Amino acid sequence: QKEVEQDPGPLSVPEGAIVSLNCTYSNSAFQYFMWYRQYSRKGPELLMYTYSSGNKEDGRFTAQVDKSSKYISLFIRDSQPSDSATYLCAMGDGTGTASKLTFGTGTRLQVTL
Amino acid sequence: EPEVTQTPSHQVTQMGQEVILRCVPISNHLYFYWYRQILGQKVEFLVSFYNNEISEKSEIFDDQFSVERPDGSNFTLKIRSTKLEDSAMYFCASSVGLRPQHFGDGTRLSIL
Numbered sequence: 001q002k003e004v005e006q007d008p009g010p011l012s013v014p015e016g017a018i019v020s021l022n023c024t025y026s027n028s029a030f031q032y033f034m035w036y037r038q039y040s041r042k043g044p045e046l047l048m049y050t051y052s053s054g055n056k057e058d059g060r061f062t063a064q065v066d067k068s069s070k071y072i073s074l075f076i077r078d079s080q081p082s083d084s085a086t087y088l089c090a091m092g093d094g095t096g097t098a099s100k101l102t103f104g105t106g107t108r109l110q111v112t113l
Numbered sequence: 114e115p116e117v118t119q120t121p122s123h124q125v126t127q128m129g130q131e132v133i134l135r136c137v138p139i140s141n142h143l144y145f146y147w148y149r150q151i152l153g154q155k156v157e158f159l160v161s162f163y164n165n166e167i168s169e170k171s172e173i174f175d176d177q178f179s180v181e182r183p184d185g186s187n188f189t190l191k192i193r194s195t196k197l198e199d200s201a202m203y204f205c206a207s208s209v210g211l212r213p214q215h216f217g218d219g220t221r222l223s224i225l
Contacts (some may be wrong), residue, residue, distance in 0.1 A: 041219075041220050044216045046215060046216075051168050092211070099211060100169055104155065105155045
């Protein structure tokens with residue numbers, strides 16, 4: 001079983017739709033969770049991060065973590081064509097001095113006009 | 114907004130040659146990382162670095178790889194004798210402690 005599983009998509013939605021992106025994980029040691037957005041030939045750009053179960057909202061984005069189910073989600077409201085990108089979930093266990101991130105494979109999102 | 118910068122954006126080198134990838138982390142960050150992403154695959158951790166020493170490394174980071182912080186601003190990844198399978202995007206990241214890591218735009222390494 002992979003440590004982090006993410007549906008690769010592609011996911012195509014019309015402009016204005018609500019998008020739900022999801023990751024599951026197997027390592028119960030993961031303590032903090034991030035979502036990155038990656039445009040083609042660019043580096044991952046941090047969107048959201050959270051250290052606890054529950055919801056965290058930032059503008060059109062909501063990150064949701066359920067540690068008991070080992071499941072995290074990113075919701076995008078009122079999606080825009082500029083949201084078209086690959087979305088990466090990443091998580092860390094917080095151990096060690098400089099803790100590595102473990103990434104999902106990424107979900108490619110296309111928002112159409 | 115401060116950002117991580119990486120040079121060059123694209124490096125082409127012959128198999129067996131040494132290559133050095135350079136990064137300037139965000140200035141007040143103390144933790145530094147290298148990741149790589151082979152085309153079509155996920156981002157993979159290579160190494161983390163703090164207080165002038167390696168904190169953690171993955172099994173990918175073998176004796177052919179090394180990292181260095183030669184001065185107060187640069188952080189480098191050296192691959193001693195490149196192989197075809199080293200072709201990938203290499204991302205540098207930095208963070209303040211366990212705060213989220215911020216990534217540069219990467220160096221695309223092409224081994225011929």
